[in-house]
Amino acid sequence: MYDGGKIIPGLIIFLLIITYPFYTNIGKPVAEIKPDLKTPEIERLEVKECVEPKAFMRAEHMKLLNEWRDSAVRDGNRVYINSKGKNYQISLQKTCLRCHSNRDKFCKVCHTYAGVKPYCWNCHFAKQEGKG
Numbered sequence: 001m002y003d004g005g006k007i008i009p010g011l012i013i014f015l016l017i018i019t020y021p022f023y024t025n026i027g028k029p030v031a032e033i034k035p036d037l038k039t040p041e042i043e044r045l046e047v048k049e050c051v052e053p054k055a056f057m058r059a060e061h062m063k064l065l066n067e068w069r070d071s072a073v074r075d076g077n078r079v080y081i082n083s084k085g086k087n088y089q090i091s092l093q094k095t096c097l098r099c100h101s102n103r104d105k106f107c108k109v110c111h112t113y114a115g116v117k118p119y120c121w122n123c124h125f126a127k128q129e130g131k132g
């Protein structure tokens with residue numbers, strides 16, 4: 001039998017614990033992770049925007065990348081229409097890494113902190129720092 005009176009507070013506590021590293025960073029003058037957004041391509045942008053809003057990207061980029069892969073590989077669709085109706089080419093290399101060309105100072109900074117090692121680069125070539 002379910003006991004709603006215990007399950008709901010239990011869930012809330014669980015959520016507070018798993019999201020702890022995120023909300024404890026809010027408002028800290030010196031954030032522990034600083035993904036670097038200064039690349040030549042981003043400097044050139046008139047409006048400094050990602051393919052989707054920042055908060056969404058921060059939380060959901062892994063899922064978005066999975067969707068992109070499935071879309072390109074399974075459905076042969078290589079055009080992504082974002083939530084504002086803007087089109088982007090579906091490509092890890094030509095789209096994400098064109099703007100975020102500083103993979104070591106951007107993707108890697110966070111991933112090292114979070115202890116994740118995406119295996120994508122075994123196959124997807126990423127340019128060296130400084131070369132583009």
Ligand code: HEC
Pocket residue numbers: 035037042045048049050051053054057058061064065092095096097099100
């Ligand atoms: C047109 C250039 C551009 C492209 C293409 C792009 N980004 Fe971004 N990205 C940005 C900018 C600019 C920001 C910062 C947005 C802001 O501050 O609102 C950002 C923010 C992010 C963030 C959040 C960083 C943080 O500090 O929280 C992640 C994660 C991210 N991008 C991943 C990706 C991934 C993955 C792709 C490909 C699916 C991608 N980006 C494609 C320019 C781009």
Ligand code: HEC
Pocket residue numbers: 035058061062065096097100103106107108110111114116117118119120
């Ligand atoms: C703001 C911090 C941040 C930035 C910047 C960032 N990531 Fe991530 N990324 C994470 C976190 C945290 C996870 C782990 C999330 C999880 O386990 O649910 C992750 C997971 C992933 C995963 C899934 C890995 C796995 O093993 O499940 C992929 C793929 C990925 N990121 C790609 C990228 C790429 C490509 C970039 C650079 C364009 C990038 N990320 C930039 C924080 C970031």
Ligand code: HEC
Pocket residue numbers: 065066068069072073090091092093118119120121122123124
């Ligand atoms: C075993 C090799 C391999 C690994 C590992 C791999 N991919 Fe791919 N990926 C491919 C191949 C092959 C294609 C198809 C390329 C094409 O058709 O242009 C592809 C296509 C894609 C595409 C769409 C097209 C493009 O050019 O970007 C995305 C997005 C993508 N992969 C993301 C990822 C992400 C994110 C990871 C890591 C979580 C990953 N891949 C790991 C081999 C790999």
